[in-house]
Amino acid sequence: MNQRISFFVNGQQQTVNTDADRPLLDVLREDLGLTGAKYGCGEGKCGACSVLMGDKRVFSCRTPMKIARNQQITTIEGISDGTKLHPVQQAFYDAEAYQCGYCTPGWIMATIALLKNKNQPTEDEIVSFLDGNLCRCCGYPRILNAVRQCAGLKGR
């Protein structure tokens, strides 16, 4: 049954007419044209769909619209300042922390959530938090370098 659901995406209020069980990921991609968050598994096990709800990372593929109602959602499209990249984006850019890049927005959003939660995470905290994200190209060494850079840790 469709209903009107309002929520905020990258600071702007959005109202959609949708089934309340529909995943946030689908609404972002199909209704709002924000395709930065990706479908990777549909079960919260790969992190490609990561967005922020408030300051927390959520798997948008597993977040029904009834949960997103009235929430502040931030997607990869909403983090840069004009053409100036967000520091986490810049770190991924500098470290060439991508191969196919399909998972990259998810890693960046997860990293932002990690750093919002803890300014200077340790190596173990980084690995533990980001173990929810997959990169099937297995570009993990460069990803880890980018995150270390953001966390003020030395790359290796």
Added chain:
Amino acid sequence: MQTRSSDLIGMDDYDEPVDRVDYQFGLTRRGFVQILGAGLLIAVADAPVLAQRRGRRGGGMGGARIRNVAARVHIGQDGSITVMTGKVEAGQGSRAELTQAAAEELRVAVDRIQLLMADTGLVPDDGITAGSGTTPRSVPAVRQGCAAARALLVQLAADRWHVEPGGLVVQDGKICKSGNGESFSYADLAGTDEGAKAFQQPLPASITLTPLSEWKVLGTGVARPDRTDLVTGRHRYPSDIIRPGMLHGKVLRAPSYAATLKSIDVAPARAIEGVVAVQDEGFVGFAAPSSFAAEKALEAASQTAVWETAAHPSSKTLFAYLREHARNLPKNPFTDDMARAAKSLRQTYNVSYIQHTPMEPRAAVAEWDGEHVTVWMSTQNPFGCQGEIARAFSLPTERVRVIVPDFGGGFGGKHSAEAGIEAARIAKAAGKPVALRWTRAEEFTWAYFRPAAVIDIEAAMSADNRLTCWHHVNINSGGNAMDAPYRIANNQARSQFVQSAPPLRHGSYRALASTANIFARESFMDELADAAGADPLQFRLDHLEEGRLRDVLTIAAEKFNWSERAKKKEPNLGVGLACGTEKGSFVAACVEVAVDAKGKIAVRHVTQTFECGAVMNPDGLLSQVQGAIIMGIGGALKEAMEFENGQITNASFYQYDVPRLSDVPKLDIHLVNRTDLPSAGAGETPIVAVAPAIANAVFRATGQRIRQMPIRLPTPSSARA
């Protein structure tokens, strides 16, 4: 001489097998309309299509024999340079590398080149992107086209100035006359009638490429040109393509392999607002304004479906099944020699089915314009898929245009056109563009798998521990890297590949059968070394000629400090090594593993040396080697498809575990740059040594020899719950 048994199937085909889905839909015909990409003015867009018709379409591996320079290079009147290639970018770095190739020969900076990839309406057919072919074949093809373009432009300038072309200097996209500072830009010359005419001429028979000693762009680290779009989410993957009025599609899937649809009622699906249902023979698909609604339609119809199922083998008995169904299992021709030998050994190694699981599952958007269809899709094989789609709809290939935006990973798993054909079939019925994005479960079940293998190896040694005969048989998975690179007395070595009756649809994979064959051989080499009482490194060196494989092995062992670490005895820690060659490149790996009380294996350290001739892009190469090692740990320790009653029972990342950040070991990677040798591809071979090195290390840590991939130790009884 070592021989391969390739009589059963063309080995070319088996190297990059494409197991096509046999869709066949109705007939339609009309003229082909070219729709060019924004800002491009290509007058000869049909040329590449025509030029390729004679050859094997889309299945080819190499650079296209383009008809003329215009098929490869376009110089816009605004000075823009567009270079066209049929290769795809799926994360392996082809966009950067081919851009470098063009920039090198055109004497411009990389940011001057716009590389147009994998649009069958606009680019030459450079063959499938697979088999490590881009570096050895497409890079030279692009360089030839660009070098020819440069030579033509220089000639045009020389004609204008009435001077000899040899005295002119080309730099930064300008042709300069020495002395007086006069120059022409490429755009000045290419925009003229003479320029257009020159670009239409056949490619000259001999084209001189810039020698390595003069390389300015090739050989340097160049990042992916579109990396800003990757980190901002702006890049549109095939899954992200949006067309006006587009609907979202779903396809009915059988509940198990070999099941056939007896009946279905699509009326409950059609009752949902906005839903289009298609039923064409066994194909049933739906389209709706959202994928959620399409899914609801699918669920509604599925409940009415009646299926007839059929028996299907189980993964639990897979290896016995493959052996039982092996066709013409060969006899060892050296049995007499083996019986007389001082020592002999025979072992069997099994390799499970695994899947590529690229981050982006299959996705396509199809849009019909009368009897022409344009399909945006993720595939490594754009021209092959164009052909597949054309066959499915009985269309001339000219009426099918396949556009492949840079996509989310392939690893050999995206050679086929299923999603494109399905999207096109639903779009045809809907009369609107349709996006079809496979779910992860669909990808796990209905895409294809890396073939499982059963490998038998037998060998004999003399009293002084030298190999005297060798027999290697691969059942089912293929013949790549099957021939032993080791010295065997009197060349008494045979390696043979035989097909079986594979229960799962199988196809290509990164390095395909080399991983299985090298896993078996390198595990076996350690077993032979044990039988000889020799160190595994020394035993290999005793059987390796001087050369590239010996070099990488020696370097890896030195960097790892093998001789010291192999002597150490620490409980539950072990080191192992392995080496191999495939597709013209060479790799050796040394690893250290730790085994915990529950028998869980962790790879702690990998030192790998890799050599692929002259390095084109050291940054891209490092990424490929890092990625291959870590992906290889997945196949070595974690991944195996499980199936029962025709169903994949672990079709989810919850059950099918792949490498994550916490699995990444300490990596020491040593790239050998042999500038004296031609460049070989690097996307595959760096994966092949890691699994056997791990198996060998596990043996040293535990005394248990695991002859199966994934390598899993039996759970100790004390640790069982």
